[in-house]
Amino acid sequence: MGIMNNMKTVEMFPQDPDKEKVESYKRDVHPHGTIPALVLEDGRTIIESGAICLYLADRYxxxxxxxxxxxxxxNWIMYASITLDEMMEHLFTQWMLKGPEQEDKDIAQKMADKFKVFAEYFNNFLxxxxxxCGDKFTAADCVMGYNIWWASVMRExxxxNDWPEIIRYRDGLKSRDAFKQAFTTQPLQAQYQ
Ligand SMILES: N[C@@H](CCC(=O)N[C@@H](CS)C(=O)NCC(=O)O)C(=O)O
Structure with a gap:
């Protein structure tokens, strides 16, 4: 279980970033400087969250x-990583990073509309x-669940809120011990143990 005992905590958006640390992370681990990244025992790296979940599930x-x-x-691991992640990133940038004064309302509306199409479809699916995958919690719930949690902490x-099956799914994930260990109750402040 070596790699799982070597978890490193990363501060998101620090006030005063350590430039040397950021540069070495970009050089040695993740060229974009984003998280997560998984460094294997032999030095190879996996730099996409969905691929990390697939790899860990398969390996263990x-x-x-x-x-x-x-x-x-x-389907849902790829959908979350590619299609949903794009919507979420735009919405996070416009709503949370830029905020009401500076947001590009056209982009935000376009992405919120696209999210609504997903939400109706996923709500029915659930x-x-x-x-x-039915009664069994799988790596697909780690990937989709993260996006659903993320959606649930933006703009109340x-x-x-209009999708009861998604709320039920989100609440089911939040009630799991592993979720409680991974997150504090503070929105957008993840703690990794
Ligand atoms: N598609 C990538 C997205 C990676 C990503 O954007 N990570 C965010 C955190 S969820 C990040 O590191 N943001 C900080 C930044 O962009 O500087 C993945 O799922 O691994």
């Missing part, structure tokens, strides 16, 4: 789907399921 044989749920497993949860 945990959080994998039952065979009949493989399509949903890959009916009758505890998790993405306006992106998800």
């Amino acid at each position: 044989g945990r959080l994998l789907p039952e065979k009949q749920w493989t399509a949903e497993y890959y 009916k009758g399921k505890a998790f993405i 949860g306006c992106l998800i």
Whole structure:
């Protein structure tokens, strides 16, 4: 279990960034300087969160789907990493980083509209399921769950408040011990242990 015992905490958006540390992180680990990144024992790096989850599930044989749920497993991991992540990044930039005075309202509205199409679809998908792959919590819930939590802490949860299945899914994830260990109750302040 070596790599999981070597978790490093990274401060997001520090007031006074240590330039040398940032440059060495960019040079040695992640060229964009973003998180997360997984450095393997032999020095190879995985620099995309969805790929990290897929790799860890596969390597440790945990959080994998039952065979009949493989399509949903890959579909939602890829959808969250590519399509949903783009919406979330724009919304986070406009709503949280720029704020009401400076936000580009056209971009924010376009992304909120696109999110609504996703929310209706995902809300229907979740009916009758505890998790993405039925009753079993898998790596797909780690990837999608992060985005759903992220959506729920922006602008009083306006992106998800109208979707009861998504709220139920989010609450189910939040009630898990592992979620409680990974997050404080402070929105957008993740603590990694
Ligand atoms: N698609 C990437 C996104 C990585 C990313 O943007 N990470 C954010 C945190 S969730 C970050 O490091 N932001 C800080 C920055 O952009 O400087 C992934 O999922 O791994």
